[in-house]
Amino acid sequence: MTAVVGVPVPAAADAPARPSASLRARRRKQSLLAYVLILPAMVLFGVFSFYPFLRNFKLMLYETPPVPGLPAHYVGLHQIIPTITSTSFTQSLVTTLVFVVLVVPISLLAGLGLAVAAHRKLKGMTAYRLIFSSTVVSSVAVAAVVFGTLLNPVVGLLPWLGINPTPPALESSTWALPSVALLTIWQFLGLSFIIMSAGLQSVPDELLEAARIDGAGPWTRFWRMTVPLLSPTIFFAGVISTIYAFQAFGAVDILIGNQNAARLHTNVLIYNIVTQLQIENNDGAAAIMAIVLFLILLVLTILQMRFLERRVTYAR
Amino acid sequence: MPADVLDAPTTPEVTHEAPAPRKPRRGLRTIGSYTLLTAGAIIVLFPIYVTIVNSLLPLNQLVHQPPPLFPTHPQWHDYSAAWNGGQMSKYMATSAIMTAIIVAGQLLTSVLAAYAFAFLTFPFKRTLFVVCLATLMIPLEVTFITNLDTITSLGWFNSYAGLSIPFLATGFGIFLLRQAFLQIPRDLQEAAQLDGYGHMRFLLRVAVPLARPALAALAVFSFLAAWNQYLWPLVATGGTSPLDTVQIGLKQLLGTQVSTIPVALAGTVIAFVPLVILLLVFQKQLVRSLTAGAVK
Numbered sequence: 001m002t003a004v005v006g007v008p009v010p011a012a013a014d015a016p017a018r019p020s021a022s023l024r025a026r027r028r029k030q031s032l033l034a035y036v037l038i039l040p041a042m043v044l045f046g047v048f049s050f051y052p053f054l055r056n057f058k059l060m061l062y063e064t065p066p067v068p069g070l071p072a073h074y075v076g077l078h079q080i081i082p083t084i085t086s087t088s089f090t091q092s093l094v095t096t097l098v099f100v101v102l103v104v105p106i107s108l109l110a111g112l113g114l115a116v117a118a119h120r121k122l123k124g125m126t127a128y129r130l131i132f133s134s135t136v137v138s139s140v141a142v143a144a145v146v147f148g149t150l151l152n153p154v155v156g157l158l159p160w161l162g163i164n165p166t167p168p169a170l171e172s173s174t175w176a177l178p179s180v181a182l183l184t185i186w187q188f189l190g191l192s193f194i195i196m197s198a199g200l201q202s203v204p205d206e207l208l209e210a211a212r213i214d215g216a217g218p219w220t221r222f223w224r225m226t227v228p229l230l231s232p233t234i235f236f237a238g239v240i241s242t243i244y245a246f247q248a249f250g251a252v253d254i255l256i257g258n259q260n261a262a263r264l265h266t267n268v269l270i271y272n273i274v275t276q277l278q279i280e281n282n283d284g285a286a287a288i289m290a291i292v293l294f295l296i297l298l299v300l301t302i303l304q305m306r307f308l309e310r311r312v313t314y315a316r
Numbered sequence: 317m318p319a320d321v322l323d324a325p326t327t328p329e330v331t332h333e334a335p336a337p338r339k340p341r342r343g344l345r346t347i348g349s350y351t352l353l354t355a356g357a358i359i360v361l362f363p364i365y366v367t368i369v370n371s372l373l374p375l376n377q378l379v380h381q382p383p384p385l386f387p388t389h390p391q392w393h394d395y396s397a398a399w400n401g402g403q404m405s406k407y408m409a410t411s412a413i414m415t416a417i418i419v420a421g422q423l424l425t426s427v428l429a430a431y432a433f434a435f436l437t438f439p440f441k442r443t444l445f446v447v448c449l450a451t452l453m454i455p456l457e458v459t460f461i462t463n464l465d466t467i468t469s470l471g472w473f474n475s476y477a478g479l480s481i482p483f484l485a486t487g488f489g490i491f492l493l494r495q496a497f498l499q500i501p502r503d504l505q506e507a508a509q510l511d512g513y514g515h516m517r518f519l520l521r522v523a524v525p526l527a528r529p530a531l532a533a534l535a536v537f538s539f540l541a542a543w544n545q546y547l548w549p550l551v552a553t554g555g556t557s558p559l560d561t562v563q564i565g566l567k568q569l570l571g572t573q574v575s576t577i578p579v580a581l582a583g584t585v586i587a588f589v590p591l592v593i594l595l596l597v598f599q600k601q602l603v604r605s606l607t608a609g610a611v612k
Binding site for chain 1: 431438448449453459460462567577
């Protein structure tokens with residue numbers, strides 16, 4: 001077949017648009033330059049992104065014996081079901097989901113509320129905007145020390161206000177996770193505010209003004225006009241904060257740690273993975289959990305990419 | 317125009333001067349806005365304010381009730397304790413070096429790759445660009461298990477190489493800079509070619525200077541991400557090492573005793589200062605990078 005068709009076709013197709021030798025040389029040179037330019041990034045992506053990502057699928061086939069020093073042995077797919085049905089894993093998945101539900105809606109709503117309030121052109125607005133954006137630069141460690149002190153049972157406001165739960169908030173099975181969520185909300189507020197403010201700028205002021213003139217109160221305008229008009233922005237901010245919330249680790253590590261009575265109730269997904277890796281030395285189980293995390297984030301990232309793509313099309 | 321008519325009926329005389337009748341309501345609205353804004357600002361700033369106040373209190377005042385809301389006799393010795401004894405100076409230096417390597421590396425690899433994707437034609441261009449974007453879907457939390465093995469086998473455990481090299485390329489940076497490069501008119505490239513500019517000269521003399529806002533946005537974003545990293549510096553140095561970054565250092569400073577709290581708070585304020593400077597100086601760039609993709 002190739003022999004029959006192959007003979008006449010190249011000549012016929014090539015003849016009209018055959019590039020000159022110098023043009024082809026130039027193209028080859030340009031391709032070579034392009035490959036040299038993208039090589040550093042590609043090598044780094046290969047070594048530190050794609051290879052470790054793919055290696056999770058190999059690691060999940062091996063089990064580390066509970067006795068230290070013994071090499072991991074091949075167990076095929078037999079480790080997967082026990083790992084993802086283990087109480088430790090399902091509990092940490094539920095904990096992470098509860099954490100996301102505690103953090104995301106409140107930080108979105110607070111960010112949106114502040115963005116709407118700061119949208120009017122009033123004196124001093126620059127300062128307010130700066131303050132509302134400020135928590136975006138806070139690291140998780142800074143936020144953890146700040147809120148760890150605010151929630152301290154001896155230091156700070158809680159004992160004075162007579163709020164003195166036993167056990168203290170950060171050691172309580174009920175309040176430890178909400179406490180970590182509280183500082184995460186504070187930390188996310190800046191980003192949420194920034195994204196919502198940027199979104200508000202694309203909403204024509206005349207629309208809201210017209211609604212106001214038609215007698216719509218601030219409450220109606222907010223829920224019936226601002227929220228629907230901003231829904232793409234709110235959705236984007238929601239996806240981003242959900243992705244971040246799924247990656248929570250530092251606050252739990254600093255404020256709760258592995259000695260705390262409440263640790264089982266704050267064992268979020270990443271904390272579980274790190275524990276599997278560093279305490280249990282079970283790379284296989286860690287890899288399986290990492291793959292599950294990846295699948296969750298993949299769905300969320302595809303949603304987010306949709307927006308990125310749309311931006312590309314608009315920008316061109 | 318009809319708006320003024322609708323708003324006017326309260327006082328018949330003022331219907332002649334159009335803006336006047338709205339004034340009282342607008343004033344009320346302004347007061348309402350300021351009340352809301354100020355309440356929000358107090359809630360957002362309160363944790364930081366308390367941290368600063370507490371870092372200036374002597375220990376016996378720290379546990380005093382009601383807690384003082386203003387330091388009447390500010391004590392600065394917790395700052396020197398955090399800086400010297402608490403080793404904040406060392407943590408800051410480590411973070412600064414690691415961050416500088418990462419920011420410089422990301423700018424370099426992103427500029428080079430973005431130039432290729434924006435200005436050159438080559439086989440598999442689209443595919444390779446998608447490969448770059450695909451890295452955005454693979455977070456560190458999914459790769460650090462093997463990356464830890466990789467840096468250990470390369471002898472980079474507990475070193476600046478191990479802290480920074482895994483982050484020297486970024487799909488986000490390539491995306492951001494490619495967008496900026498694509499805004500540069502093609503005519504400019506052709507004109508430069510006629511003037512005998514090669515690709516490297518065009519990149520350095522025309523493309524990079526024109527893409528400065530995007531480069532600044534990427535630099536600020538990289539700085540923030542690198543400086544605030546927590547998981548990787550923790551596992552890549554073992555957590556208690558001479559190469560602890562600021563974030564890991566704060567964890568060490570906090571400890572578990574009440575007596576360590578003032579020093580940890582002073583350390584936190586010290587750690588927060590570079591970030592506040594970043595926010596004050598580069599707010600525009602920061603907002604630009606954080607909202608890339610959010611709105612057109």
